[in-house]
Amino acid sequence: MLELRKVTKQFGGLTALQDVEFTVETGELVALVGPNGAGKSTLFNIIAGAFPPTGGAVIFKGTDVTGYSSHGLARLGVARTFQQTTLFGEQTALENVLHGLHRHLPARLVAGLLELPSYRREQREVERRALGVLELLGIAAYRDAIAADLPLGIQKLLTVAIALATEPVLLLLDEPAAGLSHDEATRMMNLVASEIRQRCTVLLVEHNMRIVAGWCDRAVVLHFGQKIYDGTPDGLTRDQRVVDAYLGVAEIG
Amino acid sequence: MKRGLLTLVVAALALLPPLGAPYVLHVAIVVLVHVVYAQALYIIMRMGYLSFGHAGYIALGGYTSALLATKLAISPWIGFVAGGIVAALLAWALGAVTLKLRGIYFSLSVFAFAEVVNAVFRAFEFFGGPAGIAAVPRPGLFGARLNTHLQFYYVVLAVTLISVVFLYRLQWTRFGFTLLSLRTSATEALAESIGINAARHKTLAFVASCFFCGVMGAVHVHYLRFVSPFVFTFFLSTDLMVYVMVGGLGSFWGPMLGTVLLTGLGEQLFAAGYYKSLVYAVVLLVVILALPGGLISLPHVFRRGAATERATPAAEVAAPRER
Amino acid sequence: MDLYLHLVTQALAIGLLTGILYVLIALGLTLIYGILHIVNFAHGEIYMLGAMGVFYLYVVFKLPFVVTLLAILLLSVLLGLVVERTVFRSLRGQWLQLVVASVGLSLIIQSLAWVAFGIQEKNVPSTFTGVVSFGGIRLPTERLVAATVGVVLVAILYVLVYRTKVGLAMRAIEEDEETARMLGINADRVAALACAVGFALAALAGAFVAPIYSLNPGMGLEPILMSFLIIIVGGLGSITGTVLAGLLVGVIQSVGAVLFGAEAAYGLVFVVMIVVLVFRPSGLLGRA
Numbered sequence: 001m002l003e004l005r006k007v008t009k010q011f012g013g014l015t016a017l018q019d020v021e022f023t024v025e026t027g028e029l030v031a032l033v034g035p036n037g038a039g040k041s042t043l044f045n046i047i048a049g050a051f052p053p054t055g056g057a058v059i060f061k062g063t064d065v066t067g068y069s070s071h072g073l074a075r076l077g078v079a080r081t082f083q084q085t086t087l088f089g090e091q092t093a094l095e096n097v098l099h100g101l102h103r104h105l106p107a108r109l110v111a112g113l114l115e116l117p118s119y120r121r122e123q124r125e126v127e128r129r130a131l132g133v134l135e136l137l138g139i140a141a142y143r144d145a146i147a148a149d150l151p152l153g154i155q156k157l158l159t160v161a162i163a164l165a166t167e168p169v170l171l172l173l174d175e176p177a178a179g180l181s182h183d184e185a186t187r188m189m190n191l192v193a194s195e196i197r198q199r200c201t202v203l204l205v206e207h208n209m210r211i212v213a214g215w216c217d218r219a220v221v222l223h224f225g226q227k228i229y230d231g232t233p234d235g236l237t238r239d240q241r242v243v244d245a246y247l248g249v250a251e252i253g
Numbered sequence: 254m255k256r257g258l259l260t261l262v263v264a265a266l267a268l269l270p271p272l273g274a275p276y277v278l279h280v281a282i283v284v285l286v287h288v289v290y291a292q293a294l295y296i297i298m299r300m301g302y303l304s305f306g307h308a309g310y311i312a313l314g315g316y317t318s319a320l321l322a323t324k325l326a327i328s329p330w331i332g333f334v335a336g337g338i339v340a341a342l343l344a345w346a347l348g349a350v351t352l353k354l355r356g357i358y359f360s361l362s363v364f365a366f367a368e369v370v371n372a373v374f375r376a377f378e379f380f381g382g383p384a385g386i387a388a389v390p391r392p393g394l395f396g397a398r399l400n401t402h403l404q405f406y407y408v409v410l411a412v413t414l415i416s417v418v419f420l421y422r423l424q425w426t427r428f429g430f431t432l433l434s435l436r437t438s439a440t441e442a443l444a445e446s447i448g449i450n451a452a453r454h455k456t457l458a459f460v461a462s463c464f465f466c467g468v469m470g471a472v473h474v475h476y477l478r479f480v481s482p483f484v485f486t487f488f489l490s491t492d493l494m495v496y497v498m499v500g501g502l503g504s505f506w507g508p509m510l511g512t513v514l515l516t517g518l519g520e521q522l523f524a525a526g527y528y529k530s531l532v533y534a535v536v537l538l539v540v541i542l543a544l545p546g547g548l549i550s551l552p553h554v555f556r557r558g559a560a561t562e563r564a565t566p567a568a569e570v571a572a573p574r575e576r
Numbered sequence: 577m578d579l580y581l582h583l584v585t586q587a588l589a590i591g592l593l594t595g596i597l598y599v600l601i602a603l604g605l606t607l608i609y610g611i612l613h614i615v616n617f618a619h620g621e622i623y624m625l626g627a628m629g630v631f632y633l634y635v636v637f638k639l640p641f642v643v644t645l646l647a648i649l650l651l652s653v654l655l656g657l658v659v660e661r662t663v664f665r666s667l668r669g670q671w672l673q674l675v676v677a678s679v680g681l682s683l684i685i686q687s688l689a690w691v692a693f694g695i696q697e698k699n700v701p702s703t704f705t706g707v708v709s710f711g712g713i714r715l716p717t718e719r720l721v722a723a724t725v726g727v728v729l730v731a732i733l734y735v736l737v738y739r740t741k742v743g744l745a746m747r748a749i750e751e752d753e754e755t756a757r758m759l760g761i762n763a764d765r766v767a768a769l770a771c772a773v774g775f776a777l778a779a780l781a782g783a784f785v786a787p788i789y790s791l792n793p794g795m796g797l798e799p800i801l802m803s804f805l806i807i808i809v810g811g812l813g814s815i816t817g818t819v820l821a822g823l824l825v826g827v828i829q830s831v832g833a834v835l836f837g838a839e840a841a842y843g844l845v846f847v848v849m850i851v852v853l854v855f856r857p858s859g860l861l862g863r864a
Contacts, residue, residue, distance in 0.1 A: 048446065074448035086443045088434055099434050102427055103448035112426030113419070166447050303675055350854055356671060357615050361804040362849070368801050369846040376839030487797065491679055498676050528691075534683035541673050541680065542666060 001026045001201050002047070002170060007056035009042055009225075016042045017225040019056070024170075029193060029202045031212045033236070034222035035246060040205045041083060041174070043222065047203070048080040048172055049073040060170070075103065079168035081159045083175050083205075089148035093139065093158055096147050097130040100165025133161050136195055138187075153184040160188075164196065171196065173204040177211055189215045212236070221245070263414070270406050278402040282476060284516045285413040289469040290489075291496045291508040292420050293462040298497055300458060301436045302352070303360045305490045307466055309367030310340040312485035314467025315474035316374060319386045322475070329392035333412070333471045340467025341460045348459040352452065367490060371482040385481025389474055405476055412472050416465045421505055423461065432458055488530070492519075495537045501547020510549055586713050587834040588827055593719045595826020596726035599819050600781040602803040602810070603733060604774035606818045609807070610750040611770035612664055613671065617678040619803065620796025621685035622652060622775050626782025627791050628689065631698045634786075641703055648783050649776055656775030660768045682796075689793035700786040722784035729780065730819060736773075737815060746770060802829070805845055809852045810860055817861030824848075 002024040009017040017039045024030050032040050046053050049070035057066045065073060070080075079100075088096050105126065111119040134140040137157045142150060147158060156176060163171060176192065177185035185208075192202060193215045206212055212219050213233040221229035221236065223245040229236055236242055270278060290311065297304050317339040318332030327335075351362045374380040381387075391399045392408065399405050423429045431454055434444040441451050474480040492515075500511025515533060522529045540547060544554070601623055608616045626648050633644040663681060667674045704717040737743035745766050748756040757763050781799075789795065802825060810821030825845055832841030852860060 050442075070442070070445040071448050071450050074446055080446050082443065082446075084439075086439055088440055088443070091433065095430075099431070099444065099449070100447045102431060105427060107427055109426055109428055112428070113422045115422070115425070162443070162447060301672075303672060305679075347850075350850060354853065357609075357675065358808055358853075360675065361615065361808055362853070365801060365805050365808075365846055365849065369843050372839045372842040376837060491683065494676065494679065528687065530683045531687035531691075534680040534687065537680040538663070538677060538684070541677050542663075545670070545673060 001061055002203070003059040004043075004047070005057045005059065007043065007046060007053045007058065009039075009046060010054045015225055017046075017053070017222075020222070020225070020227050022220050022227060022230050024201060024203055026169075026201055027197070029197050029215065029217045030204070031216040031219045031233075032203060032205045032222065033207060033209075033212055033219050035207065037224075038222040039225040040207075040222055042225075044080070044172060044174055044205050048078065074166060074168075077167075077169035078172065079163035079166045079170070080172035081156075081163050081174050081176065083178070085152065085155050085159055085179075087147040087155060087158060087162070089146075091147060092144050093134060093147055093150070093154075093161075094127065094130055094143040096158055097133050097161050097165045098126060100133075100162040101126050101130055103166055130165065133165050136164070137161050137191060153180055153188075156180060156184075156188065157191075160191075160196070164199070168200050171200045171202045173202060175205055175207075177206065177208060185211065209237070266410055270403060275402045278406050280517065280520045282402070282406055282409050283520065284513055285409050286469055286473050286476070287493070287496065287516050288509050288512045289413050289416045289465055291493050291500070291512040292417055292505075293465040293469075294493050295497050295502070295505070295508040296420065296423075296432070296458050296462045298494075298502060299436070300432055300455060301356065301438075302455075302459075303356065303494070304363045305360050305487065305494065306363030306365070306367035307463075307493055308485040308487060308489040309363070309370040310344060310463040310466045311470035311473070311489070312367070312370055312374065312480075312482075313343060314340045314470030315480045315485060316380060316386070317467070318471035319389045319474050319480045320380070322390055323386055323388065329390065329471070329475045332475070333392075333468050336471030337464045337468035340470070341464040344460045344463035345456060348456040349452075352455045352459060364487070364490070367485075367487065371486065375482040381481065383482060385479060385484070387479050389478045389480065391475055391478065409472060409476065412469060416469065417509075420461075420465065424505060428454070428457070492533065495533050497547075499536060499540045499547055501549030503546050503553070504549045507547050507549035511547065514548070582712060583834050584831055587830040589710075589713050589715060590719070591827035591830030592823055593715065593723040593826070594830060595823035596723045596730070597781050597785060598799065598802050598806055598826050599822030600726050600729060600777050601799050602806040602818045602822050603730065603815065604777035604781075605800075605803050606807055606810075606815065607733075607746075607770050607777075608774040611746055612660070612668075612674075612767050614664060614674045614678055615804075616774065617675065617800070618659075618682040618685060619774070619778050620800030621682050621689070622655070622778040622796075623782035623785075623799055624689065624791075624793060624796040625655075625685070626652060626779030627700075627786040627789075627795065628693055628698075628782075628793075629779070630783045630786035631700050631791055635698075635700055645780070645783055648779050652775045652779035653772040656772035657768050659775075660771035664771065665764065665767070686793055686796070693793050695792065698791040700791070702787045704787075716788075718787050722788065725784060726781070729777065733773075733777070734815065742766070742769065802845070805849050809849050814861040821860060 004021055004023070007017055007020045008015070020039075020043060032043065034040050045051060047058060049065075049068050049072065052067035057064055059065070060073070060076060060078065063076075065076065068076075088099060105122065108119060108122075131140060131143060134143055137160060139154055139157050139161065142154055142158075147155065150158065156179070160173065160176065173192065176188055180188060189211055192204070196202060204216075213236075216233055218231065219229070219233050219236050220227060221242050228241045228245060229239050231239075270281065273281070290307065294304060294307050314336030318329060318336040321327040321332045321335055322329055347366060351359050354362060375383050391405060393399065399408060431444070431449055434449060435441045435451055435455060445451050470485065477484070496511040496515050497508040498511070499515060500509065501507035515536070519529050519533070522532055544550065546553065601619065605616060605619050608614055608619075629648045629651065630644055633639045633647055634641055639647070659681065663677055664674065667677055702718045704721050706717045707714045708717055708720055709715075737746060745756070745761045748759070748761055749763050749766055753763055806821045806825050807818060809825065810817030810819070828845050828848060829841045832844040836844065
């Protein structure tokens with residue numbers, strides 16, 4: 001489904017990514033791993049369309065989408081969450097999810113201005129679907145709470161809900177468990193590995209090995225912008241290069 | 254309850270005026286005109302863009318209609334719409350470039366635009382130069398020109414009601430709802446990631462805002478029967494901004510509240526000349542420092558429960574669209 | 577043709593001189609923006625106050641020119657410190673309210689100025705009369721002196737920002753305020769200093785412009801508009817960008833006025849700004 005060919009990214013004189021190549025097959029749950037500064041976020045941003053790579057190509061469902069804008073990619077079925085929990089802060093949880101659903105609906109401006117009955121029916125239907133997404137993630141109880149007031153664990157679930165509302169085929173999760181307690185993280189990952197991966201392919205960024213090992217089919221390890229491992233989580237802990245990379249960083253850091 | 258109140262207000266606006274003296278009608282006209290300007294500006298400010306150049310688009314609308322009426326004897330009714338269209342077209346052209354800019358770049362470029370518009374009008378005789386265009390006719394209805402204050406008041410009222418109703422309803426459409434997602438650069442990034450074409454939405458909102466400014470600008474000019482580069486200046490742009498900020502960005506009715514209060518106050522102070530600006534500025538600073546959500550947030554501040562319309566925390570609106 | 581060329585060259589030279597004054601004002605704006613993240617709309621009013629100050633101190637009270645300049649320098653620094661402490665500091669971080677507050681400030685100062693100074697235009701006699709000729713180009717001495725002082729001030733600013741510890745602190749805060757604070761830099765004090773320096777630059781520019789143009793309380797609008805255009809073209813936060821853009825705008829305005837008329841020159845500068853923005857949205861040397 002997703003293929004990266006020789007993706008390279010330079011910022012000024014700094015090379016963040018160098019000839020990164022790997023694929024993600026439909027239905028997989030893949031983790032993008034690496035110590036801080038390895039280039040995970042940069043690669044993630046490139047796949048999500050935040051900025052284009054300096055070199056190389058991103059192929060999504062057979063089409064070259066290199067350089068597509070993030071909203072263009074979203075319309076093709078790519079959705080993402082952000083490392084910094086980003087929400088529509090002063091709106092309710094339900095309204096947040098509604099934003100995600102709107103991409104499926106035509107604008108129907110005139111109908112909206114006149115508040116035609118058919119429009120109102122559509123709105124009720126959309127709200128039902130939004131509630132459904134909240135229920136899927138177990139946070140339907142918070143539907144009328146202001147997003148900014150929610151506890152972090154619920155907020156992170158909400159960010160996933162918003163992305164899911166777009167009905168993506170590829171879901172990019174940027175450190176979904178960051179900042180969560182052990183239990184919250186487990187709950188999140190259980191959801192990802194069950195309900196969510198039934199609906200779409202998942203690529204997540206994570207540096208918590210327990211999560212990678214516990215739930216993911218495959219792991220791709222980056223170090224200083226280069227791929228140094230691509231395989232099962234089990235093999236990861238035994239791969240010499242990965243161990244060196246983490247130990248090496250640990251020594252410097 | 255709200256519907257009842259609104260009906261009452263509209264009824265009062267429609268039925269009371271024949272009882273008023275021409276001066277009162279003049280004030281009412283000025284207030285209504287500025288209400289539309291302020292509500293139009295509100296749409297832009299709600300998206301996190303501070304526009305100091307709305308006077309430029311107002312001027313475009315006004316001049317368009319004045320030129321059509323004086324040079325081509327075209328009916329002001331058409332002129333009103335033409336003014337709106339011209340303003341909207343330029344908003345669309347410039348919006349494409351300027352809305353991509355981060356917050357303050359946008360403000361500065363729109364500010365510059367308005368100044369250039371006035372400079373162009375000042376420079377060329379075609380636009381009447383510094384003296385402007387005089388003898389701009391009032392619109393006619395059933396053969397007679399609407400020359401009295403009372404008659405024109407109803408024109409202004411009609412345009413105001415149409416504009417305000419449209420802008421209000423716009424908020425409740427999907428388009429209006431989506432605009433809420435574009436308030437800061439962070440939420441805009443989030444919006445883009447779920448498929449919302451932020452640039453297109455912002456441009457459309459900007460175009461809509463400037464359209465109404467252009468229409469009302471034309472109406473305004475036909476009321477004054479005159480237009481010049483010194484009518485729609487930077488001071489108008491800042492006045493509008495003051496009305497919106499003092500009224501409050503949290504609710505659709507905020508700008509209206511601010512406009513009615515301050516314009517009314519302003520007309521009283523007008524005799525004092527430059528003191529009007531001083532009072533406005535002081536009021537503005539006091540509100541900014543003490544009540545960031547504007548006057549409309551007063552009940553929200555006193556009642557820490559849910560308000561009928563959620564007031565926007567000022568910080569959320571103020572988050573910088575940069576870095 | 578020869579006359580035309582001569583006029584244009586003359587305009588170019590004058591444009592450079594005017595450009596330097598624009599640079600002074602724009603630099604003050606850039607400095608305040610970089611450190612405090614405020615676009616100080618009141619900047620034009622400070623410039624006006626500097627010019628008015630020269631009128632009242634030098635012409636009305638007949639103080640020596642140097643004393644006048646020192647007084648204006650001191651007063652503007654003081655005003656900068658006061659404004660930063662009372663208005664800007666309490667609104668730190670709230671971009672929208674800060675801009676709005678600076679507009680309010682600008683309105684207050686202007687209104688008070690109209691009341692205090694009246695509508696009649698004032699004139700300050702030239703301290704340096706005469707004209708200097710460089711191979712056919714005639715430059716009024718007054719402008720030449722003003723420009724020279726301007727260049728000196730810009731040079732001092734460069735030294736301040738790039739060669740002193742304070743300047744280092746300023747650049748650190750501009751880069752990343754939180755980290756700078758964590759490293760022990762007193763951001764509040766640096767902010768106050770930046771504001772003071774910014775105000776001083778504007779006031780001094782006004783002071784040197786006083787003998788050249790006629791003065792009225794509304795004279796701050798055009799320079800601040802130009803400064804905004806300059807900053808957008810040069811890039812917010814970039815000193816070199818501001819200098820280059822300032823000179824460029826001065827030249828375009830001057831040459832444009834000769835070729836197309838004064839008002840059209842305005843439009844020309846605006847068009848240039850739009851063109852620059854289309855290709856480089858952060859300005860010529862701005863940071864993305």
